[in-house]
Amino acid sequence: MSDHPTSIELTGCAKTFTDGTPAVRRADLQIAGGETLVLLGPSGCGKTTLLRLIAGLEQPDAGGRVLFAGTDVTDQPIERRRVGMVFQSYALFPNMSVRDNVGYGLRVRRWSRRARRERVDELLSMMRLDELGDRHVDQLSGGQRQRVALARAIAIEPHVLLLDEPLTALDALLRERLRVELDQLLRRLGTTTVYVTHDQAEAMALGDRLAIMNAGEIVQLASPEEVYFQPADGFVADFVGTINRLAAATRDGRLEVLGTEIGPCADNNSAVVRSVLVRPENVTVCAPDAAHFVGTVETALFLGDRQRVVLAGIGHRGLAVDAPARADVRVGQRLPVRLDTDHVILSCEPELETTE
Ligand SMILES: Nc1ncnc2c1ncn2[C@@H]1O[C@H](COP(=O)(O)OP(=O)(O)O)[C@@H](O)[C@H]1O
Ligand SMILES: [Mg+2]
The missing domain is CATH 2.40.50.140 (Nucleic acid-binding proteins)
Incomplete structure (x- = not known):
């Protein structure tokens, strides 16, 4: 979908919350256009905070910089970054149909009714939700809702897709199935993706590279194979198997x-x-x-x-x-x-x- 996938660069990005919590100690990171980078680490290690820094939902501490395709976007709010986000709790609009949820971002961007309809149809078919367009989202299974959330996120043709533990709420079987579908989808779209998880199997399956985080720091940044076969330290070795x-x-x-x-x-x-x-x-x-x-x-x-x-x-x-x-x-x-x-x-x- 993206003709020119957007690279992402973080330089000297730290985030200390006002109460003094150093959620991210320092992140220097380059993500290639079209790459899927997985942030993997235990709960509380700073994954969500790092993702929010990329999204523009948090501002880094002084000196930190975020670049999209070489352009400094540090001071741009999320609306101007063209990112699609999916969270663990899918946060769909419960009173709307599947169709209206998926088309929401397009309506905000004032797409015509006809263009919207075409785009939504395309997405519903991509997510194999064709039959469910008119259902209310509260009449869907967990896996179907998750696919609606994904469809809504990619509807606006984001330059960057940010996913925060999107499969965690699902049962094991469904998670495994959606993991495969998601992998195929991300490859087809070619969108630069940052994917947060604490599940090492998910990380290995989806990531072109993994960034292993511990206590606010990236302790290893490498391919899944390298992380598994040449862990940087005992923490990484233990965490990935x-x-x-x-x-x-x-x-x-x-x-x-x-x-x-x-x-x-x-x-x-x-x-x-x-x-x-x-x-x-x-x-x-x-x-x-x-x-x-x-x-x-x-x-x-x-x-x-x-x-x-x-x-x-x-x-x-x-x-x-x-x-x-x-x-x-x-x-x-x-x-x-x-x-x-x-x-x-x-x-x-x-x-x-x-x-x-
Ligand atoms: N808004 C906030 N204010 C203060 N501390 C926060 C805030 N958000 C997260 N934290 C803290 O920052 C650390 C990292 O959190 P988070 O990025 O959510 O970790 P993860 O996503 O890896 O579980 C945790 O110690 C968490 O309690
Ligand atoms: Mg989190």
Whole structure:
């Protein structure tokens, strides 16, 4: 829909609320035209505030700048930025029909009745809501309402689409279905999109890049693959999936984990290695003579496509391991495992947080 997708740039953007809360500490961010950037982080980390800064619903602290397509829009209110927004609570007009909700922004912009009708028809069909145009929105399911909210947001052909946890209110099945539809829609539209979520699966599926936020700061900005396979720190590693942390050291070019040598250490940077991070899918159940460690099965959770096993006696917190779905794993059993040495991540953070 956008012929020239709008790039977004934030420089030195912080937001401290009048009560002193530093909701965003500092954000320097460049979003390419047509890109979908996902802001991912725990509740209260500043995602909504950052989105509102982009929208023009909040002003950054002195010195912060927001640019759309290279033009400084910091002092422009939301009406002048051509952004479409969708919130978690869809905030539709309850007494209006689907059609009137979707066409609302066009009416405000004084489109003719005929042009409005054509555009709304097009959007209803895109969202597969054709049959529901004359219904009141309070007669719709959650998923249908969410699609009306999206249709309303894109009706005005926004240069920038801002979505704040738009799927959170839906049940799991619907969320997964709409996630796929949304992904296709965003790619088709080519609109620059900033998508806020605290759901890592949603973030991975939708984002061209992810900005992982913690306590008002962007701690990593990278592709989903990079965030998952090369997390910037322990916080990111934990936030985007389960990960084990085990005490480690390097000695004469060899890597030792919990005192066991597991292989050569290719890493030639001089930072002191204190632990390794390894995901459950990179620990495999193996024959006893190939084992790096042996642990006692504490729990085994059947997940359909695999089993998530926790082994006691390996590291301080136990070791999470993925075992094949059909493997015979029983609580109390001794299980030999080995680390997939190509996929352990070296870290200079210690195994245990001393601040806990
Ligand atoms: N209007 C406000 N006044 C004061 N503090 C606020 C306001 N809005 C949000 N905050 C605070 O700023 C922090 C970040 O909030 P928010 O951006 O909503 O986080 P998220 O969307 O990641 O959950 C939180 O500590 C929140 O309580
Ligand atoms: Mg929020």
